[in-house]
Amino acid sequence: MQLLPAERAAQLSAEFGLKQDEYARVLSILGRSPSLTELGIFSVMWSEHCSYKSSRHWLKMLPTKAPWVIHGPGENAGVIDIGDGLAAIFKMESHNHPSFIEPYQGAATGVGGILRDVFTMGARPIANLNALRFGSPDAPRMKRVIDGVVRGIGGYGNCVGVPTVGGEVNFHPAYNGNPLVNAMTVGIAPRDRIFLSAAAGLGNPVVYVGSKTGRDGIHGATMASTEFSADSEEKRPTVQIGDPFTEKLLIEACLELMATDMIVAIQDMGAAGLTSSSVEMAGKGGVGIELVMDNVPQREEGMTAYEMMLSESQERMLMILKPGREAEAEAIFQKWELDFAVIGHLTDTGRIVIRHKGEIEADIPLAPLESEAPLYQRPTVETPKQPVLDAATIADPLGALPALEKLLGSLDLCSRRWIWDQYDSTVGGQTVKRPGGADAAVVKLEGLDRALAMTTDCTPRYCQADPEAGGAQAVAEAWRNLTAVGALPLAITDNMNFGNPEKPEIMGQFAAAVRGMAAACLALDFPVVSGNVSLYNETQGRGILPTPAIGGVGVLEDARQAVGLALRPELDVVLVGETLGWIGQSLWLREITGREEGAPPPVDLAAERRNGDFVRNQILSGSVVACHDLADGGLLVAAAEMAMGGSTGLKLAAPPAGAAAAGWWFGEDQARYLLAVQDGAALLAAARAAGVPAMKIGRSGGGDLVLADGSSISIARLVAAHEATLPALMNGEAA
């Protein structure tokens, strides 16, 4: 083996992102200087992206168990029992850094990667969602980023034929230099046919399938583990290029193979490619693995072992087959015109050995590569508490309806139609609630009555002001959105997007957000089953808003019970939940008075649970025509969204005596829903019996939104304000 000279090795280790003490550990594990390939393997496996070295300590606090959880964090994706002998398999993952450098490919390969995490476990993907944070559209390059990310998500998802059914988007200058692209996939598999990644069986063949390996994406995981600087453009070669057509073939070929009994273990080649898949599969199985690089299908000539082990070429999978089944398996991949190669076998040495052209290029003991991986309990500083603002003390410059019209056209509340019109949301023929039609997307399971509801949620400005309350709120809002379509919320995946963990205030945000999330998960029986951490989301020292994006999944036993948010005429509109008029961190405060301040609304988890369970029971009883949770923008925005959704007007009662108008109409108190029902009195009686605060606030009909003081605005005018914003910004941005 060709070892690196000591001085060169030390210098390269720093370039590869290893800290000095981490490199010292490499030397002590090997007992010698590393080869180039070995140094590459250590540096990517111990990168923040692959090792979770700053976050693992905190992530352990998250609840991950429930009777319906089949596999929690630690596998390629989380697995839950959804009844009828089926499991839902899902995860969310970030592709933030690549999407800023090369928006189309960065976002596209983010979708491709998360799809593989899900179908590698045996699931057919049935839905994609996303959670996007962009900077101010007038920031440099930002429109190009928005356009490229949306095209990339569509370009990949539309071609593989998985409907993109939901998501969320925020705009804030804190993301000007570091937008966030989080992609989520939900898949379905028979609950007794889940494929895991732990390798087993001495001598069993290690098989590579999918696309050929090229020089793209080398050290992508390392790039994702550092801050951005002015020379980030130079990192473009670390961004991978996606081929959704090959992914589609890979899905079909893998599912066909999975219908047989040939597979022992399987994992996709994601971040750190062949390195992480082989190391993790052998490590989990407690076996050794030997790979011959000469057998790896190669796209380019003259590739070295180092390049092949570090490449992040897309659409590749690694699997362990039962012995003697290679020819049968190969026939399936040939049918789908994909590469298939036996590139090694399992050993009992507990080591990973890489051979190329007759030489040994790496020989590393697997146990210490994992057990001695760095784990940091980094210093934390608590985020200072913000003052509680009183709506009564804040001047209201516009009045209710003009403020409403302005809010509905603002970036964080305007219609997302321009985005979702570029995503195929109906392929598969099972989409019951499409984007915009309900608080959560609802996708039926083919051939069954059962349906899954899914959503992505986070309110980063709350997290910035109070990470613990914000973390709890993100989980609670996901739970609420699933509840609002009538689904029973089951579990979440999380995508923790934060700044530089070496800064105590950032690590303090992370720790507090996890605390808040954990409390909400516990109170709502809503465990975390998978997740992803993206740190170092900073550009030139400026961090993003802390953004713990939550992807929630729930189940409806009968898809016909799902309700949307579209208001219909001649219905009572009932507000469920308590309204204090919480104005701090509200969008009204930011968009109408220009102040982004104050403590965010507190999350009363007992009230969330009580109110949500009540609302779900009402929906399942069949008495609810439409339901919408109150979130950004508060009561009046929610009412307007229902009215616009159904092209139906409504008349609203005056605020209760003593309530400040802005707080009543636009406060963002949590645990609230608007329900449209035939019989408001019956609903109020049921609420009283359940100990749930509820009041009738309006009656639907006509074509205007009318307030008790006689002021009114037409629904058509609200729709015009709501729909105009993104097309006006983006339609100049052609390909």
Added chain:
Amino acid sequence: MKSAIIVFPGTNRERDMAIALERASGRKPAMVFHLQDALPPGTDLVVLPGGFSHGDYLRCGAMAAQSPIMRAVRDFAERGGLVLGVCNGFQILTEAGLLPGALLRNATLRFLSMDCHMRVERADTPFTSHWQKGAVFRSPMAHGDGNYFCDDETLARLNGEGLVAFRYATPEGSITPAANRNGARDNIAGILSPTLRICGLMPHPEDLVDPLMGGTDGLPLFTSLLDSLASA
């Protein structure tokens, strides 16, 4: 009805199509992989479904049109068999020369995924008999290359011989530029062969055959086919 759905590498709406055909006829269609060189015996309807055959690389439908199964489809069509092509299937039919014209990149230069409305231009065909002439129906569409183009001569023939099956329309049935999102010539959404036995269209009626998914506007396409085969 004994239908066969052709599956190319990259086809992705074959399951949607199977659901719609089964809903209309009560019979599961056969899935036929592109490398096969014959249709199942007794096939009376061939459907080329939507998707991105061969990744839309080269040109949409260009490579699929050269697949082994397409010889059998062509023979089937020449014998008067019913052939339906939807979205990528329509693109493949034009590339195979079974229908005239071509599908260009959408005029907006963006992928368009939304509901559209189509006006039924004639009701005396195996594909449209369960609508009235002039009826308007809603359908999802989802394509990047659905902008129907043909030369003036072909356009005159299509219009003159009544070979336009569906045009993009407003919900009230007006043929307007605004209703024509992808920029197709004369708002053409779907066309017929001179024999009226081959039909291609861009939108996806197969995704709107169930009230649970938002409506049954697309169902008449499939019940028309069933009716025509039952009475044949």
